[in-house]
Amino acid sequence: MTTLQPASPPNAQARGRLAVFNPTIARITARALFGRLRFLLLLPLPVLVVGLAVLTEIAGVRTSDWVDVVVLGLGLTVVLPVLALIIGNGVLGTEIDDGTLAHVLAKPLPRREIILSKLAVAVGVTTVATGVPLALTGLIAGSSRLAVGLAVGSFVGSLAYCAFFAALSLLTRRPVLVGLAYILIWETLLQSILDGTRVLSIYQYVRTVVDRVADSELVSSNLSLAVALSMTFIFTVGFTLLAIDRLRSFAVVGETS
Amino acid sequence: MSTLTVPAGSAGESLGSVAPTASGSPGTGSVVELRGVTKWYGNVVAVNDITMTLGPGITGLLGPNGAGKTTVLHMMAGFLPPSRGEVLVGGQPAWRNPSVYSGLGIMVEREAVHGFLSGWEFVLASAKLHRLRNPEAAARRAIELVDMVEPMHRRMSTYSKGMRQRMRVAAALVHDPAVLLLDEPFNGMDPRQRLHMMDLLHAMGDAGRTVLFSSHILEEVEQISGTVQVIVAGRLAASGDFRTIRRLMTHRPHVFTIRSSDDRRLAVALMGLASVAGVDIDPKGGLTVRASDYGTFTRELPKIALAEQIRVQRLVPADESLESVFSYLVGA
């Protein structure tokens, strides 16, 4: 004979829990991320970066030249933002799309906890997936300081990009397209035309951080470290708060709505 | 617990006892209230000024597709804000209030689960996210209640639709909520699973919980509960026992099929009654009588049969079913 006992009283607040991170949500989010085909399709990118670095170094290309093309042009301009887009959207946008977010929403959890748990997974995965190969290229370029700088830059970039792209999932119906428009049009295209947009480009913040940490002539940047770090902070915290607020008012509609 | 045959009416014994709610008597924790709730999307009014109160026990939310059942359910579940009016669960507003979910269990119509999770992991995650003190035990009990212990370690992507439904119900009631909302819970269940689920819901309702399920399949609602809320085109068309509702619709005559020893003479005699609106003679035998006044007709018929020395062999109400009530309401 089984009995359905009354549940324990849900006064977690009384127990003084600071709702910042939920391991269950993080675990499920991570598993969902790694299980999707499209995630695996993107893993060749970091490998490509390292491969090209090796190739050009062996072929005798001047280090500053190939660092410019492979590390900055491919790694920071393409691989970091695109990976952050797929991962940042993957932790939130896909669950919105296929409806599994409703399971998490129907729980007595503060929305802050949900967003922060998912973002932690996104930032962690992105940092590792881009930081490790980029650091390797730094070593190939012969500068361990550059390697460290690139790793730190990856982390900083992951913070800002993932917060931005995850928030987009809650702000618009086509978050991946808007994210692509940001990467493609805003960061790539406009940069070469309008100098003023540099202050609003995550790529520039990352580049600045890498430059300052690595202190190497291989990388140069345009902004001051203070501006870069504060803008990163604003981006990250701002979009995280925005995402939390949007999740509180998130309407789950039925299939036939 | 693997019993298949659940004798009707003994749901409490066969399923194991479902304890009364933690809140003891049906207090405010298990009451769902809608006050003047309206919901529109641009120009389309999905729900139009609905006021209803749900108390302990089972209620069926009935209505054709597109009537607004899912919208009403989602508003009760705190998934949608009403455009006007209030939705209160246990005295608390449902919208933007995550703490209400400690006493509220929801199963939405949309079948979306992470396929890579096993059933056990899914229900266990639900228990953990509800911050239960002993999530493993609660998950185990919930899975036993829905009779899914055997396949529980398989991945959900390998389940049939009915199995997934049952796991989702288990996840919805793992924290023993005072209020349980289910949107089309019997979708994809075979008759045996449906019976089992009906008895489970009955047991929960009898134990003092408020259980609301929506359906557009009339047989399900007929068998599981006497209380229905009928929603048609966004409006609450009727509430209460469906038989009572039927009788309240006096402008629609009640239809009876009568077989007697002398149909023609009975027909002539019945036509003389004020409570009879019409009589049809069925060529294969028998009469179809439309009575505008149910009570008077049922009292007069025996008197006439006695007076005319006619033996009535069969008297069957032809439209007592929920289907006819439904079609009247929808057609009206």
Place this chain on the structure above:
Amino acid sequence: MSSPVTTARPAAGPGGVIHDIGYRRYAGPRLGRAYATRSLFVHSLRTAYGLGRSTLAKLFPWGILVVLVGIAAIFVAIQSQLPPGVTERVFTYWQFPTQTNVLVLFFCAVAAPELVSRDLRGGVLPLYFSRPLSRADYPVAKFAALVSAVFLLLLVPLLALFLGSAFSQDSMGAVADEFGLFLQGVVVAALTAVLFSAIALLIASLSGRRAVAAALIVGAFILTTPLLLVLQLLAWANATVDGELTGAGEQLFQLSFLASPFTIVEGIGGWLFDPDEPLVGPYGPLYLVVTLAIVATCLLLTLVRYRKVAR
């Protein structure tokens, strides 16, 4: 109850009769496979431009078209501001498609998923394949539609360029010359349309989610630019002190533009229309062959994909 009007003999049998209450069999002409394919083509072309769908669906394609026409207008305006007698051209027709490559890419990244990913997601392919359409007709019609859409996207601004320039010409002879240059642009536009569409359609057919498909298309195209640069770096690695390329380095440099769809077509254009300073050296015809090979391979793979996909 009045009896239903019957125009045919009701089918009767023992114990029952079916009245003909007006169900009509279709006795008209049944148009065949060509009509079905043509209809799919027209429908897909309309979808690419968001016709017949919501305003939001029209936003991207028409927005890009407006931007392109705007760029053309700016070019015309600048050209017309030059003092008379100056023959230097501010723009060239045949380079216009390559200069606006990124916008064309964006259009493809939005249109290709609209054409094929939605059908994959909705599981409607069995409905298509149970019609007179054959398994090969579907991708061919979609490809034709995407090529036409991209070609139109480039043709309209080119026309704007031509019309704008034609009005500021002095003689009919000059107009005729201008038209000849315009045709050069048309050729490059056609090549761009075919190449970009083939690649974009193949990638889009891999995923049912439009967003993922768009990301994959953009990612694949953008990745090729650094590859191109790496090849050039390798070429320059062995340059002479004066900064001149010789021998293998020069060949590598000339071949490097094959690496990216953005530059392949420019290579062909340079070979055809700018024989004085060919960027690609003697390899012009090779570029054309490679382009056609890429298109053919992508088409073939797309056909294989649609042969295998079940729903």
